[in-house]
Amino acid sequence: xxxxxxxxxxxxLSPSVKSAVGGASRAGTFAREKIFKDAYPEAGRVEHxxxxxxxxxxxxxxxxxxxxxxxxxxxxxxxxxxxxxxDARAQILKIIRDKGAKNVxxxxxxxxxxxxxxxxxxxQNIDVVETDLGEFIIQLDDEKxxxxxxxxxxxxxxxxxxxxxxxxxxxxxxxPQGITLNARKFLRKKYLAADVAVSGANFVLAxxxxxxxxxxxxxxxxxxxxxxxxxxxxxxxxxxxxxxxLSVYLNLLARSATxxxxxxxxxxxxxxxxxxxxxxxxxxxFLDNGRSxxxxxxxxxxxxxxxxxxxxNRCPVFRLVSGHAYRATYPGPxxxxxxxxxxxxxxxxxxxxxxxxxxxxACADVCPSKIPLADLVLKMRDxxxxxxxxxxxxxxxxxxxFLASSPRLWRLGVPLNRLANYLPLxxxxxxxxxxxxxxxxxxxxxxxxxxxxxxxxx
Amino acid sequence: MDKNAFLETVKAAQAKAKTKLxxxxxxxxxxxxxxxxxxxxxxxxxxxKATGGKVLESAQELAKFLEEHGCKCGIIDEKLEDSxxxxxxxxxxxxxxxxxxxxxxxxxxxxxxAIAEGGMLVLKDKDTxxxxxxxxxxxxxxxxxxxxxxxxxxxxxxxxxxNPYSIYVAGPSKTADVEGILIEGVHGPGVQACYIx
Numbered sequence: 157x158x159x160x161x162x163x164x165x166x167x168x169l170s171p172s173v174k175s176a177v178g179g180a181s182r183a184g185t186f187a188r189e190k191i192f193k194d195a196y197p198e199a200g201r202v203e204h205x206x207x208x209x210x211x212x213x214x215x216x217x218x219x220x221x222x223x224x225x226x227x228x229x230x231x232x233x234x235x236x237x238x239x240x241x242x243d244a245r246a247q248i249l250k251i252i253r254d255k256g257a258k259n260v261x262x263x264x265x266x267x268x269x270x271x272x273x274x275x276x277x278x279x280q281n282i283d284v285v286e287t288d289l290g291e292f293i294i295q296l297d298d299e300k301x302x303x304x305x306x307x308x309x310x311x312x313x314x315x316x317x318x319x320x321x322x323x324x325x326x327x328x329x330x331x332p333q334g335i336t337l338n339a340r341k342f343l344r345k346k347y348l349a350a351d352v353a354v355s356g357a358n359f360v361l362a363x364x365x366x367x368x369x370x371x372x373x374x375x376x377x378x379x380x381x382x383x384x385x386x387x388x389x390x391x392x393x394x395x396x397x398x399x400x401x402l403s404v405y406l407n408l409l410a411r412s413a414t415x416x417x418x419x420x421x422x423x424x425x426x427x428x429x430x431x432x433x434x435x436x437x438x439x440x441x442f443l444d445n446g447r448s449x450x451x452x453x454x455x456x457x458x459x460x461x462x463x464x465x466x467x468x469n470r471c472p473v474f475r476l477v478s479g480h481a482y483r484a485t486y487p488g489p490x491x492x493x494x495x496x497x498x499x500x501x502x503x504x505x506x507x508x509x510x511x512x513x514x515x516x517x518a519c520a521d522v523c524p525s526k527i528p529l530a531d532l533v534l535k536m537r538d539x540x541x542x543x544x545x546x547x548x549x550x551x552x553x554x555x556x557x558f559l560a561s562s563p564r565l566w567r568l569g570v571p572l573n574r575l576a577n578y579l580p581l582x583x584x585x586x587x588x589x590x591x592x593x594x595x596x597x598x599x600x601x602x603x604x605x606x607x608x609x610x611x612x613x614x
Numbered sequence: 615m616d617k618n619a620f621l622e623t624v625k626a627a628q629a630k631a632k633t634k635l636x637x638x639x640x641x642x643x644x645x646x647x648x649x650x651x652x653x654x655x656x657x658x659x660x661x662x663k664a665t666g667g668k669v670l671e672s673a674q675e676l677a678k679f680l681e682e683h684g685c686k687c688g689i690i691d692e693k694l695e696d697s698x699x700x701x702x703x704x705x706x707x708x709x710x711x712x713x714x715x716x717x718x719x720x721x722x723x724x725x726x727x728a729i730a731e732g733g734m735l736v737l738k739d740k741d742t743x744x745x746x747x748x749x750x751x752x753x754x755x756x757x758x759x760x761x762x763x764x765x766x767x768x769x770x771x772x773x774x775x776x777n778p779y780s781i782y783v784a785g786p787s788k789t790a791d792v793e794g795i796l797i798e799g800v801h802g803p804g805v806q807a808c809y810i811x
């Protein structure tokens with residue numbers, strides 16, 4: 157029996173990546189805690205805000221989406237709809253081709269990661285460059301982000317400097333300030349030469365017909381100053397009723413994500429620009445890609461996620477295995493629920509992911525939208541079982557279920573546990589039990605006395 | 615995919631999901647009390663400085679600040695009517711030249727308003743002639759009328775989202791993408807100042 161894929165990945169992970177990911181995740185969790193205490197020292201305030209965030213996202217998405225579409229259209233935005241990855245890619249390519257565009261700048265967006273837009277556009281001979289520093293670094297090495305907020309979390313300064321040297325961005329300089337300045341110089345030319353800017357959106361305001369982008373580096377505004385066409389690819393679950401509700405999320409997002417009171421830039425885009433250098437046309441593509449089936453299912457609450465990354469920072473499994481172990485766009489507690497669901501027909505390929513969880517529930521404690529993540533993990537495990545998906549290293553629980561559902565058999569079986577006291581289980585070096593005992597000890601069996609006790613005292 | 619087909623799919627999915635009415639809430643539910651202590655101007659200055667922003671309160675202070683940063687040349691956005699005497703000390707451009715994007719050491723542009731609780735400047739397209747002025751030069755100075763400071767993010771949001779394009783700026787451009795180390799000045803200004811008149 158083989159290890160689960162996530163365990164095999166973790167076994168081979170370099171110590172440098174392990175320490176980078178573990179350290180950055182812990183730092184993220186502490187920063188989050190501190191900033192919330194600074195902002196809301198009164199008892200129960202954060203809890204109340206998280207409850208509001210959860211309830212707002214329980215509103216009727218269809219009604220909000222419908223309103224968003226008409227408001228956006230009234231603002232001159234061309235609103236398009238994509239059912240899946242192929243559809244979204246084709247529509248983006250069509251816009252780029254129609255403009256005769258060659259150069260695309262990207263603003264960090266998980267939706268575009270989901271459809272692997274960069275690879276697709278590059279194959280069509282379009283120069284597409286990520287402008288967020290972390291995304292830029294991993295694009296050079298053709299990697300996927302290892303964290304939804306800190307995509308290059310797994311990288312160390314010296315190997316980033318080597319990448320810059322190899323890709324002719326700049327000569328070797330491993331000082332973080334130097335790395336940043338080198339990227340600044342390199343990307344400046346890209347913004348000014350760009351024809352098209354592609355972004356996602358953190359929120360869509362239905363009443364105002366605006367998208368909201370929360371960023372720190374200034375790459376988003378720069379992209380939307382250089383390019384003449386702006387395309388935003390947005391999962392339809394990002395729609396919220398209005399700017400009033402946004403106040404709840406803006407008070408939660410950056411504090412949960414990076415321990416900042418807010419991101420440096422909060423951008424409200426309501427159509428093509430009105431400044432000298434700004435896009436002349438704006439397209440917004442609403443993406444389904446499996447979301448509507450998630451909405452109708454038992455795990456619909458996962459759509460309340462605002463992509464802050466607090467759950468992965470807090471997750472004891474993520475901290476050990478790193479984001480790439482999850483083999484999908486979304487890692488961590490969010491990913492083990494969302495990735496198999498979004499995979500659709502390929503569900504079985506990701507059916508092992510919900511097992512990468514200790515059910516400790518720490519993720520749910522830090523989730524700004526108060527998504528009951530651990531409950532959803534249980535639902536996903538149940539769904540995986542019922543769907544008959546084969547998961548490596550999955551122990552057959554049927555004999556146990558049979559035993560546990562028959563009181564008579566159970567009564568007969570309990571004394572047999574005493575055998576475990578005499579078997580050399582800890583020196584068993586093979587199989588799933590061998591691996592289990594490698595890092596765990598079994599207490600001496602001393603049970604089986606409840607029934608006797610109950611007969612006397614019950 | 616066709617618009618109606620997309621919306622119908624969402625509608626059908628939503629029919630199977632549990633929905634709730636929007637919760638009632640207001641300013642008191644979301645405001646951070648420690649961040650709004652003092653007058654709006656005091657709170658704005660405190661919160662803006664905490665994220666690395668620089669506050670300037672007179673034309674002399676502004677000129678001195680730019681000199682100390684070794685500035686030679688700057689842009690004054692066309693929407694600003696006053697040059698605050700800077701044209702005597704620096705080479706002043708009135709427009710951004712894309713062919714020499716690093717020519718200007720600084721740029722001045724108008725802040726439409728500010729949000730005290732967030733330490734945020736609000737730059738609206740209607741008050742900025744060119745977005746590049748505010749994002750490309752290393753130093754950006756937003757000129758803010760002290761009367762245009764709103765106390766809370768909640769109030770600010772209700773006054774901004776109806777504009778064609780606006781951006782909140784809470785300090786200099788930042789990243790922590792390399793080993794979590796905080797660096798200022800990634801793509802946007804490395805120095806973000808606010809001149810309050």
